[in-house]
Amino acid sequence: MTQNVPAKERTSFDNLNATRVIVTTLGVVFGLSGVNHGLFEFLQGNKPTGTLVIQAIGEAQRFWPEGTEEAFTILPTFWIAGLLSMIIGLIIVVWSLFFIETKYGRTVFLALFILLFLSGGGIGQVAFFIPAWAFATRMNTPLTWWKKVLPRSSWPFLSRLWIVILVISMITLLFGIEIAIFGIVPGMTDPDRIQNTAMLLVFSSAILNIFVFIAGFGHDLRRMELND
Secondary structure, rough: OOOOOOOHOOOHHOOOOOHHHHHHHHHHHHHHHHHHHHHHHHOOOOOOOOEEEEOOOOOHHOOEEEEEEEOOOOOOOOHHHHHHHHHHHHHHHHHHHHHOOOOHHHHHHHHHHHHHHHHOOOOHHHHHHHHHHHHOOOOOOOOOHHHHHHHHHHHHHHHHHHHHHHHHHHHHHHHHHHHHHHHEEOOEOHHHHEEEEEEEHHHHHHHHHHHHHHHHHHHHHHHHHHHO
């Protein structure tokens, strides 16, 4: 049964492709995160990385003792790792904004993030870009399986909820990244507690993102129904 909502009661929000907005948001945020890692690596100069797991922020650039921004790289020097991470990160931002819906948009999205990971763009992003790619493959599809799983009565609620969770998730993530880099938590001075707080916030954001996509599917199901 189609839900009849008068045109005058609909908003531009109703026509948003939630899955696309969420994937693009994650792509931009983690593309810029890769640029961030790359910049700190680049600042360490043309010295050998010496190992596959590196500290993106060198001792001379750290804001606090634990602010190392661990990364993985197969490249021989910090300069090369940093330069490529910045370039790939910027390409991801552009791709997420303008090309994610193209025929091979999702495949290239995943490939770029794998390259970013291998070049030194950060380890933690893996917990975000793999689910983002998996959900992105459902973009602009009938969502037949989700239509069976999500009760139709839940679609209006999820349609209002997804963007709220997305904003909370991104704020949580950015706060966690800020703590990891700068080590600043109001009222907290113990390095171990600060580091654990940063990890908890990033982990919480990763969990929230799963709910963001589920709510986004509810919105997209409602949007498709309204546009039938």
